Amino acid sequence: MKQRPNILLITSDQQRADCFGFENRHIRTPHIDRLAREGTRFSACITPNLVCQPSRASILTGLLPLTHGVWDNGVDLDPRIGEQGFAGTLARAGYQTAFIGKAHFATKATFRPTGTPECRSSGEKFGPRWFGPYMGFQHVELAVLGHFENPCPLERPLIGHYERWLYTRAPEEEVERLYRESLAPLTGAAQTWHSALPAAWHSSEWIGDRAIEWLRQRDAAQPFCLWVSFPDPHQPFDCPAPWNFMYDSKDVPLPVHRVRDLDRRPWWHRASLEGKPQLGDAALLNVRAKMSRIPDQSDAQLAAMTANYYGMVSLIDHNVGRIVTALSDLGLARETLVVFTADHGEMLGNHGMYLKGPWPYEDLLRVGLVVAGPDVVAGRIVDEPVSTLDLAPTFYDYARVSAPYELQGRSLKSLLEGGTETRDVAYSEWHVHPSRCGVALKLRTVRTRTHKCTFELDSGAGELYDLVNDPQEMRNLFDDPGYARVRAELEAMMRARPGKVRDDLPAPIGMA
Numbered sequence: 001m002k003q004r005p006n007i008l009l010i011t012s013d014q015q016r017a018d019c020f021g022f023e024n025r026h027i028r029t030p031h032i033d034r035l036a037r038e039g040t041r042f043s044a045c046i047t048p049n050l051v052c053q054p055s056r057a058s059i060l061t062g063l064l065p066l067t068h069g070v071w072d073n074g075v076d077l078d079p080r081i082g083e084q085g086f087a088g089t090l091a092r093a094g095y096q097t098a099f100i101g102k103a104h105f106a107t108k109a110t111f112r113p114t115g116t117p118e119c120r121s122s123g124e125k126f127g128p129r130w131f132g133p134y135m136g137f138q139h140v141e142l143a144v145l146g147h148f149e150n151p152c153p154l155e156r157p158l159i160g161h162y163e164r165w166l167y168t169r170a171p172e173e174e175v176e177r178l179y180r181e182s183l184a185p186l187t188g189a190a191q192t193w194h195s196a197l198p199a200a201w202h203s204s205e206w207i208g209d210r211a212i213e214w215l216r217q218r219d220a221a222q223p224f225c226l227w228v229s230f231p232d233p234h235q236p237f238d239c240p241a242p243w244n245f246m247y248d249s250k251d252v253p254l255p256v257h258r259v260r261d262l263d264r265r266p267w268w269h270r271a272s273l274e275g276k277p278q279l280g281d282a283a284l285l286n287v288r289a290k291m292s293r294i295p296d297q298s299d300a301q302l303a304a305m306t307a308n309y310y311g312m313v314s315l316i317d318h319n320v321g322r323i324v325t326a327l328s329d330l331g332l333a334r335e336t337l338v339v340f341t342a343d344h345g346e347m348l349g350n351h352g353m354y355l356k357g358p359w360p361y362e363d364l365l366r367v368g369l370v371v372a373g374p375d376v377v378a379g380r381i382v383d384e385p386v387s388t389l390d391l392a393p394t395f396y397d398y399a400r401v402s403a404p405y406e407l408q409g410r411s412l413k414s415l416l417e418g419g420t421e422t423r424d425v426a427y428s429e430w431h432v433h434p435s436r437c438g439v440a441l442k443l444r445t446v447r448t449r450t451h452k453c454t455f456e457l458d459s460g461a462g463e464l465y466d467l468v469n470d471p472q473e474m475r476n477l478f479d480d481p482g483y484a485r486v487r488a489e490l491e492a493m494m495r496a497r498p499g500k501v502r503d504d505l506p507a508p509i510g511m512a
Helices: 030-038 052-061 086-092 161-166 172-180 203-217 267-274 299-329 388-399 481-495
Strands: 006-012 040-042 096-101 139-142 224-229 336-342 369-372 380-382 426-432 441-447 451-456 462-466
Touching: 006 299, 006 388, 030 299, 030 336, 030 369, 052 086, 052 388, 086 096, 086 224, 086 388, 096 203, 139 161, 139 203, 161 203, 203 224, 203 299, 299 336, 336 388, 441 481, 451 481, 462 481
Parallel strands: 006 224, 006 336, 040 380, 096 139, 096 224
Antiparallel strands: 040 369, 336 369, 426 441, 441 451, 451 462
16 A cells, blocks of 8 residues: 655645746746646636635635635634644644644634634733644644734734744844835835845745754654645735845736726625725724725836735745755655645736735636645646635545545545546635625635636625636626526526535634
8 A cells, every 4th residue: 555645735825826937927936837847737726715714714624614614804713623624634644734834714813812822912822832733733833923014013922933033033123123114116006015124034934944844853754744834925015135126017917907897897896895894893903904905006006016926926936946845855755745725816906906805806716726746647737627625635535534524625636646527616605794895795606617606695696707708707797698597507506505504603703
């Protein structure tokens, strides 16, 4: 019997599916491109949710958001469910499990202390000697804040392994000065600046360092499952030098359709942009609901934003290369399944939208998924509709362990090893809390190889796109009589969602 492979899952945060060299000649990701050449990539992989917390909980559990209960940001994953995810299941089956980087299984900007290591009001209880367990991972090293505003928002006491480490690099006033300093040129682009923080102190470098160190120090007698989670290229787009100057803003491509056309979209597009966020206990939170609430950008500003975003992606790729090189140096490459993906995408100005929100365009919904390792077919591109929901069952399949409950994803192992199975549909869903954008929504999205349809259950409105003939998603066919049959087929798929929707969805305890 073959030895069970090691599993290395690497994720980025808010990375578009077209921001890899193999899809976009304007961006350089040589290390991930090499993984794609040596393995298989999925060109139609989607996220189960368009924001961080629900999508990450789905990766861990193999369950859709309305089943595991994390239906929006600000809703914590129940540890009793999280510990039954792939990390805890593999640990009980003899794997050594670890998590390094941004977890976001629990809310950091909470209304009041919640007792988790990610809550900024509770994290001090998990001091510098705490390294887990957490959500089934035996060893954890967290970058809790992950993304930093300008000026510096760090509060005392510090929480997170990365944040504590960072403040040992120099006197506190020097660290905070570097946060506040923006290097020239000052472009005026929203959420964008050239960070003065040294690249060696950046979270992407720290995560690469800690992942390599863990691989070197782990118990070689056990197979391992390691999730390495980079907080970038999530906004703010504050790439450090020299990566922030890697791309000339005059050379980056801009979306063809970069003006909002809300009149041709369903009602909630406008409502989510113009509604007043209902923050509830906002007085207890120093936060703003800034999903998409970026003012219109000039072409020069959007180009500056894009160039910095590309730099953040290339910095991640650099550290992916370091980690994969360490695998090879340690003699582990031939026995390790390496997976790279993201939690969700980023609008980056397409359709006049920025960041993320309740609009399941391909910019947000589709994510890159690259897998390399033992018996994985090299150079294969799979265009079946799959999901990051499928990762947990894939890991169970390779590890030869049974899932602890009925999963809603399906193993990708057959497709990775050259199988010809077909997939009909992939699912994404989101109950949007009015605290996010001032409107409550119940969104269900189904994506096939050729079409995508989103249903807003309370109002009955929706949007349907023919992805073959209209890849830019310019014509909403939801009410087009010529597509009534297609819409009915997609609605039947939506109604046939696997598993139950929870009746006891928990209340939000914060914003993000």
